[in-house]
């Protein structure tokens with residue numbers, strides 16, 4: 001019978017499963033039967049792709065065979081979604097980002113397919129443990145932090161909401177470095193996420209495209225008289241894409257699967273430059289094969305490096321060619337391009353798409369400059385993620401001219417036209433022209449280019465967008481007020497609640513159903529339960545379990561890294577009774593991890609004097625990576641190490657206060673840390689954190705937030721309401737702005753007038769925390785950043801420290817009343833409906849892209865299913 005003959009589509013080999021299936025059919029229910037079919041497929045892949053039987057395969061091999069089986073379910077919908085988008089020819093969004101942070105895919109894919117229970121059954125049949133198998137996957141960290149993780153949350157929402165969209169990025173061989181702490185010193189190790197084959201990626205040789213660098217431009221004119229340039233003697237690099245499927249959440253089998261296309265120059269042997277090698281230039285010979293090797297590990301800082309510029313152009317040029325190729329498959333000319341294509345520039349890193357599009361339209365496709373410009377300005381939109389001046393991208397004009405001569409000529413012409421436009425709008429204001437110019441002082445200003453070339457510019461939280469309009473991009477706002485819009489960030493509740501916190505998800509389902517999974521505004525229904533003591537007790541019990549899970553994870557991680565998990569736990573942990581006080585994010589002075597450290601010192605000194613001065617136990621955890629060249633940030637990490645050593649070993653204080661550093665913080669660790677947190681630390685210098693997204697993840701997992709009124713904290717407070725937002729403190733962004741403008745702040749005043757602060761700061765230099773000169777030097781660097789130099793304490797740490805200290809007292813007080821604490825936490829969760837990435841994406845879709853959902857066409861699905869042949873199907877979702 002057709003259904004019983006198992007045909008292996010990979011090899012054409014016939015596997016006859018009739019005897020097994022007949023036996024199974026008689027003895028099992030249909031779900032068990034399906035589970036056995038998948039289990040059989042896993043065994044099958046183990047043999048056909050690895051030559052291993054199920055009993056001998058190790059966990060990694062097993063993980064890969066399992067994913068390969070699961071993939072089959074996805075491939076049908078992926079093919080059907082792609083066909084539908086192509087056939088319908090609707091407007092499509094292309095999200096361009098140099099960074100993504102998908103984390104692990106396997107577990108999340110299972111969640112989005114709604115298949116946990118089923119997968120557990122299969123693994124049980126195969127005698128394997130789900131957590132062990134899930135942990136076999138490398139965490140994909142091809143980004144630095146918030147910006148990259150936001151891009152991944154957005155991909156999840158785009159797929160779930162079934163928008164016509166595609167993501168482009170870079171397949172860095174080495175993602176964000178692995179952080180190892182050796183006696184508190186950060187050591188960066190390569191992140192070898194591609195050590196074993198990645199079962200989720202598909203190499204697409206047929207979509208490879210050439211990207212050209214350097215060379216001599218030869219001028220000619222197009223048929224409209226516009227100057228265009230052919231390149232001779234240039235370097236041509238082959239960009240090869242690898243596709244990752246992004247599975248939209250659904251409880252039906254008709255889910256969408258979108259494509260995240262990542263470019264690589266690695267696996268194209270012709271990118272090796274033999275002539276250079278023969279000339280003895282070994283490094284340069286392999287420059288292009290290694291172009292996509294390494295992610296630049298700076299967050300909120302522009303490195304200005306040549307290879308980075310090449311990477312950015314590679315993303316831009318390859319993606320644009322790919323977009324145009326897709327367009328041309330269904331359109332005869334460019335008349336419909338502006339209508340069909342939307343390109344989101346994720347920060348300025350892909351902004352060279354603006355001149356590159358001009359070059360492609362005017363030269364390759366003979367469009368007049370004016371028309372091409374209209375198209376560009378209609379298609380492109382730009383998201384800004386920072387107000388920090390040092391993070392704004394400027395490229396050395398000469399370098400850009402040498403590497404991308406044609407783009408540079410185009411930029412010069414664009415800049416000429418732009419400056420003329422500014423002069424026309426603001427006659428006689430040459431200073432303004434200078435400030436707004438795209439090329440100025442030998443630098444190309446990428447933000448200025450991005451604003452000029454975009455249809456819309458958005459900030460990532462209301463306060464941030466206001467700051468852009470009022471200061472950073474004030475000139476531009478005055479010229480193009482309608483361009484500026486706000487789209488507040490959000491996170492996907494699928495990964496950051498449903499997947500990472502199964503206990504809390506079940507708790508929610510019991511009370512408010514499952515609607516929140518795809519419509520997070522429904523989370524507001526939880527308010528009705530917030531004052532119910534039984535609900536509070538259940539919430540507290542779940543929190544405790546998640547805290548225990550977190551302790552176990554840290555212990556196992558310490559055992560794995562340093563071989564001393566148990567000893568480490570005994571010396572450095574407090575139990576789940578303690579307040580779990582967590583700050584996890586990149587280490588940066590504006591994020592003020594230093595304020596956390598100084599507060600811990602203040603508490604330490606108080607407890608030393610009087611052990612009963614603090615009534616609760618506090619377990620402080622800090623995690624995050626420092627940019628490799630950011631010395632003060634690395635010194636702050638070392639300070640935490642010294643603090644932990646001093647405090648944790650103290651026979652008296654150590655019973656109530658402990659401090660640990662969570663090594664190598666990444667997405668999969670966040671999935672365990674966040675549900676196990678009581679207190680979320682969001683304490684940036686007001687006005688400096690564009691939005692924050694960690695703040696949202698903690699809050700939806702039932703942590704209370706201690707926060708300055710910065711970034712999206714402001715809107716969280718408004719939504720949750722001041723009544724349930726008890727731990728706000730510190731100077732406002734306007735106050736900080738004013739202090740900076742008037743140079744009125746002097747940290748020495750605070751230091752001398754507040755004895756508690758003086759005592760904590762003095763500990764940085766009096767050697768009481770250190771064991772050697774190197775540690776002393778690090779702590780002195782921190783000390784000097786606070787009190788010495790041209791702008792001491794540029795991030796106003798000491799200015800807010802007393803307020804922070806007082807607010808932490810309120811935290812301790814509330815924590816002593818668990819039910820009341822739970823009531824606050826429940827109100828905090830309930831107030832978070834607006835901070836789903838779904839909401840952000842709907843806002844982008846309405847305000848910026850003007851796109852509509854497009855689910856896979858049922859006819860396409862049927863057709864693909866038929867072609868795949870039902871009988872060979874590895875059904876993961878029970879039909």
Ligand code: F58
Nearest residue numbers: 144146147299300385460690691692693
């Ligand atoms: C972050 N930026 C913001 N940049 O700091 C954060 O407030 C915001 O929530 C998040 O974006 C999402 O909007 C950020 O992560 C980077 O890491 C860049 C990487 C490339 C170099 C420049 C910084």
